[in-house]
Amino acid sequence: MLKRCLAAVLGLVLLFMVGCNKSGTGGDGGTAGNTPVDGGTLNLSMFSAPKGVFNPILYEDQYDSNVIGLVFDGLLMNNEKLEWICDLCQNYSVSDDNKTVTFKLKPGLKWHDGQPVTTADVAFTFRAVLHPEYTGVRTGDYSALAGVQKMLDERDDLDTQVKDKKITDAESAKKKMDSWNAWLSGDGKKAINPVDDLTISFTTDEPYAPLLQNLATSIMPEHIFKTTEIGKMADNPATKAPIGTGPYKFVEYKKDQYVKLVRNEDYHLGKPHIPTIIYKIANQEVAIGQLKSGELDFMPINPADVELVKSDKNVRLETRPDFGYQYMGINFDNAFLKDKLVRQAIMYGLDRQAIVDKFLKGYGTVMNSHMPPVIWAYDAASLKPYARDLSKAKDLLAQAGWKDKNADGYLTKDGKVAQFTLKYPSGNKVRENSAPLIQANLKEIGIKVDLQMLEFSTLSTEVFDKRNMDAWLMGWSLSIDPDPGAIFLPDNKWGKVTGWTNARSEQLIKQGTKVLKVSDRKPLYVEWAKILNDELPYIFLYSQNVVDAVRQDKVMGLKPDARGTLWNIWELWIPKDKQG
């Protein structure tokens, strides 16, 4: 509550600021000349300080990944259609049995310290993630590689034995190392196979479509990390001061202040035009003023704040759909919500369009199933849109046996009131505002919703560890590959939380990873999304667009698309008169 007040007042102050600040320099002074020139400093911004863990396999904070993205490259990157194309590789091929991918590296690639990039670096990166002493959380992404799932099962087994006090930690650690060494000299040889300095192949037990995406992760320099034990990788200075192959070299991170980067003259896609990038930590409320005064050249902006910069001729707004969406999760242990008719009634009863129109100012899409619009597996036409329809909602509830017997406005059945508690986390303003809207909407169809706002970690413990909830609000941040296995297969932590199971859904999810071609996978995911659209393990809410604001009088060469606003950062340039 306090936070919301604060935000409202801050918003007011900003309005006031912007209202008073119309004396800026006029429009398109910088667009003269279209030949890129070198020079200048690009001032980017983020709203939370990175942790300073600039290690592609150890970082946990999205703000760290902003920097990692500039410093490192992966084997693959995306084109504008979000297909996988070569980055560090020159070409790649998939074997006929769909189990082996072979990459040929570009010759002559160099690390920022001048050392050559070889397949030893690639092999090191992926082996480190699988190593038993690895302290990060990404191992699961590579469980499809040959023999890995078996090794991971052995580790789980050992962990259980330790928990039951059958063996000690030391014994377990030793056995894990044994199984690791066995894997290295067995399946591991074909799982990650550096054939020569420039050729490396990866083999899986079964064809596994999301592997390409997971292999696209940033490659780390073996020569820097090889002298450090995998378990102590976080202590290696290169975790804090990274050395990569990307367009920008890391210079320094002043804690909570800024990250300074300089261009990599040897960048393999072309020498960047802008010599220096300062990635500033900014206050979200102040940043708009800083953008308008020219202190910042780029900021992600809240849909609600777009109005404040829209009229500024120097600012260009770029909108694109996001890889995520928000939902209201359902606990299937709740007798009321367990009924599919009730969930469908809730979908009809909610004014989800109002969330998009009012809270997101139109910068978003109503969601009707799991796949967000930006992912190729999205197919709006095949889904029921659940446009708001109160009489339909009431009919469905009546069908399910819920009637208003005492005319108090709330439905009952067998003496029980149609009622549930909605827990939601603080921190995301749009989500916070959605909760009272849901409560009001559902009251209109006779369902009583009690709201309970919790701090994020508290809520996630309640939901994912204790399952102490009827319904909750949260969001997913997805990636390019549409495989929803981690979220909807009931045998894993995220998938089991609802308690919803569906044999056909499981079958389709598993099939979807076994064929590699998009044209073969798409029908499977479309059918799967339809099941979710009908079954509603979640009440799907909305997907928010990303809105970026850039100084267009200063930053030239932008080619914004699905990859982002600044994806071609090495091609961007600053006109001479703005370089000062």
Place this chain on the structure above:
Amino acid sequence: MRRVGAAVAVAPAPFCRTLRRGEAVITYTIRRLVQMLPILLGATMVIFLVIKLAPGDPFSGMINPHIDPHKIEEERHRLCLDCPLPEQYAIWLKELLQGNLGTSIRFKEPVAGIIRDKMGPTLALGVTTEVIVFALGIPIGILSARRQHSWLDNAATLFAFGGLSIPAFFFGLLLLKTFSLGSVQIFPSSGYITPGSSTTGIAHFLDVAHHLVLPALALGVTGIAGLTRYVRSSMLEVLRQDYIRTAQAKGLGERVVVYKHALRNALIPVITIIGLELPGLVGGAIITESIFIWPGMGRLLYTALLERDYPVLMALNLMFAFLTMLGSLLADIGYAVVDPRIRYD
């Protein structure tokens, strides 16, 4: 002539008394410091319990389909987050006694280093703010009391109410709008140093000072307003007392009465405030720090709290507990210095 003679005659007595008093204060201080240890130990236990009993842990906020739940369990086990609480506490205490504050779970670096990095900027902001507060708050308070109900007093009262009512963040934004983002741009809008600069020595000091002005003002104005009120009311109280009337009656000038006789007593409550401010000096100010992107302790505490970064939380709270006790001890000693009637035996 007589007065000089009397002064000479009694001189040895206060000297001895001061000496004995000095010894008493030192003994008292040592006794209090020793007493602090068990209290501090108790405090760490309570803090540890409260932090650990809060729902969630450093990993519970990580909700991402690419995060391997088995790996999270492994990490929990490796960090002993699944151990019984007494065992976890014992491990923490043992490390502490060896001078090790632990390694941050989220920053993945030693906690001592993280805190050290924030100490400079936090103290710079805290001390500057306090200096502004006391340098302005005390004189304004005194003037206000001396000229009660004058236009000056009324202006000061108005200012105090304004200063107390305006939230620091709002005032901060107004300062930004006026002095760094509007047509007048004389102060930097954020940060502790100029981004990308690598100045040292005097240039570095000036750079920091330049960045310090707005946040210190934003923080200071509430403090000045509060202190003015304290000093004013305490001064008024003292001025009404008999010994002041006596001093006035024997013909002493107003300056002597106010600054020599009244001020000392009027400052006793101020000493309490100074003592209470000590943990605040290093505790930072989360909202002002966020607005001005000041790399202070307040934001560190806040994010550590949200992320349940236990080692960071424990270290910060231990530090605050210690400073709170130290602050009250210093205030107690300060009383003795100002007020000779207070005895410590």
